[in-house]
Amino acid sequence: xxxxxxxxxxxxxSVPNRFVRSATHDFMADDEGFVTAAHIELYSRLAEGDxxxxxxxxxxxQPSGKASPRQMAVFDDxxxxxxxxxxxxxxxxxxxxxxxxxxxxxxxxxxxxxxxxVSPSAIYDPTSKVMPRELxxxxxxxxxxxxxxxxxxxxxxxxxxVQLHAAHGYLLSSFLSxxxxxxxxxxxxxxxxxxxxxxxxxxGVKAACGRDFPVIVKLNSxxxxxxxxxxxxxxxxxxxxxxxxxxxxxxxxxxAEAGRGSVWAGxxxxxxxxxxxxxxxxxxxxxxxxxxxxxxIRTLAVAERIVREGRAxxxxxxxxxxxxxxxxxxxxxGSTSKSECISCNKCFNPRGxxxxxxxxxx
Ligand SMILES: Cc1cc2nc3c(=O)[nH]c(=O)nc-3n(C[C@H](O)[C@H](O)[C@H](O)COP(=O)(O)O)c2cc1C
Ligand code: SF4
Numbered sequence: 512x513x514x515x516x517x518x519x520x521x522x523x524x525s526v527p528n529r530f531v532r533s534a535t536h537d538f539m540a541d542d543e544g545f546v547t548a549a550h551i552e553l554y555s556r557l558a559e560g561d562x563x564x565x566x567x568x569x570x571x572x573q574p575s576g577k578a579s580p581r582q583m584a585v586f587d588d589x590x591x592x593x594x595x596x597x598x599x600x601x602x603x604x605x606x607x608x609x610x611x612x613x614x615x616x617x618x619x620x621x622x623x624x625x626x627x628x629v630s631p632s633a634i635y636d637p638t639s640k641v642m643p644r645e646l647x648x649x650x651x652x653x654x655x656x657x658x659x660x661x662x663x664x665x666x667x668x669x670x671x672x673v674q675l676h677a678a679h680g681y682l683l684s685s686f687l688s689x690x691x692x693x694x695x696x697x698x699x700x701x702x703x704x705x706x707x708x709x710x711x712x713x714x715g716v717k718a719a720c721g722r723d724f725p726v727i728v729k730l731n732s733x734x735x736x737x738x739x740x741x742x743x744x745x746x747x748x749x750x751x752x753x754x755x756x757x758x759x760x761x762x763x764x765x766x767a768e769a770g771r772g773s774v775w776a777g778x779x780x781x782x783x784x785x786x787x788x789x790x791x792x793x794x795x796x797x798x799x800x801x802x803x804x805x806x807x808i809r810t811l812a813v814a815e816r817i818v819r820e821g822r823a824x825x826x827x828x829x830x831x832x833x834x835x836x837x838x839x840x841x842x843x844x845g846s847t848s849k850s851e852c853i854s855c856n857k858c859f860n861p862r863g864x865x866x867x868x869x870x871x872x873x
Contacts, residue, residue: 544584576614616682672725680766
């Protein structure tokens with residue numbers, strides 16, 4: 512049997528196989544951020560299709576942290592009941608499910624978040640054309656508390672764990688980045704200070720939810736930006752959060768401002784698959800907790816090599832599971848060994864993610 516179908520532990524949790532659905536914003540919440548029937552159908556299908564660990568799309572922990580229309584919200588108890596329907600649906604199958612908790616930071620619009628977007632420092636974002644406002648020290652404390660409350664809600668709703676979104680230029684990763692974090696107080700400067708918000712969120716979640724409640728992170732390994740986060744700093748961040756009890760690290764990279772994000776289009780051959788895998792392998796050499804590889808993984812053989820060669824412990828997929836939510840089942844049955852996703856990025860559909868290529872064929 513392929514090593515990919517062997518169970519793996521994430522902290523105290525046993526996950527039935529090594530395939531992860533990486534967080535994917537689905538444009539399926541209602542306008543206020545409540546879970547809808549479309550979510551339940553989406554997550555049921557992924558679980559029925561044998562995905563070992565499903566990570567939801569990013570749910571925002573404060574109203575100001577809304578990144579996209581029809582995004583799930585987790586900033587208030589009134590969202591609990593809807594959120595609880597997701598683990599209830601997933602747990603009809605052996606799959607596990609984590610809620611990704613996030614704050615958009617400066618990567619939003621005033622119209623969406625109904626405020627002036629916030630950031631560690633007031634650094635203009637030429638992509639969103641936003642001039643953010645610097646967070647005060649008191650507001651940083653509130654932010655940390657709100658991440659912790661979101662994790663408590665996730666646990667109460669029945670999620671098996673949470674993923675902290677510290678990638679792609681969103682707020683937690685913008686604290687890590689020396690480009691967006693120019694603070695002169697204890698939250699900025701050397702990487703030991705830039706990681707503090709992430710560390711304090713992690714400590715707070717572990718204190719409130721218990722050490723056994725799994726907490727993983729999606730970590731930028733590089734911003735691809737002059738003066739931004741570089742791999743060597745990301746390795747140090749990985750070591751520091753491991754010492755604080757993180758249960759797993761999913762390695763991503765990129766930010767919109769760099770012109771090089773996390774969702775690369777036009778991948779062709781197997782040699783272009785796994786565009787963040789080398790960074791994952793570098794981080795894996797530095798830590799003992801499970802490392803998740805992602806970025807354009809499309810072929811069973813490529814996924815198998817990543818894990819067999821010890822470059823990562825789990826493999827994460829997003830677009831291939833939009834294309835076919837049953838892909839992992841098809842891998843297991845041997846009915847296919849490669850995703851049909853052509854990485855065209857036409858699945859970003861504000862009326863709900865779907866594969867445009869499939870729709871075209873019908
Ligand atoms: C439609 C769409 C929505 C996404 N939403 C999120 C998200 O909410 N949080 C996140 O961390 N990454 C998000 N991503 C990035 C994916 O998790 C993943 O890192 C990236 O697509 C590379 O993996 P892939 O080549 O398997 O698609 C999204 C990607 C897509 C295509
Ligand atoms: S539209 Fe379909 S083929 Fe194109 S990237 Fe999305 S899932 Fe893949």
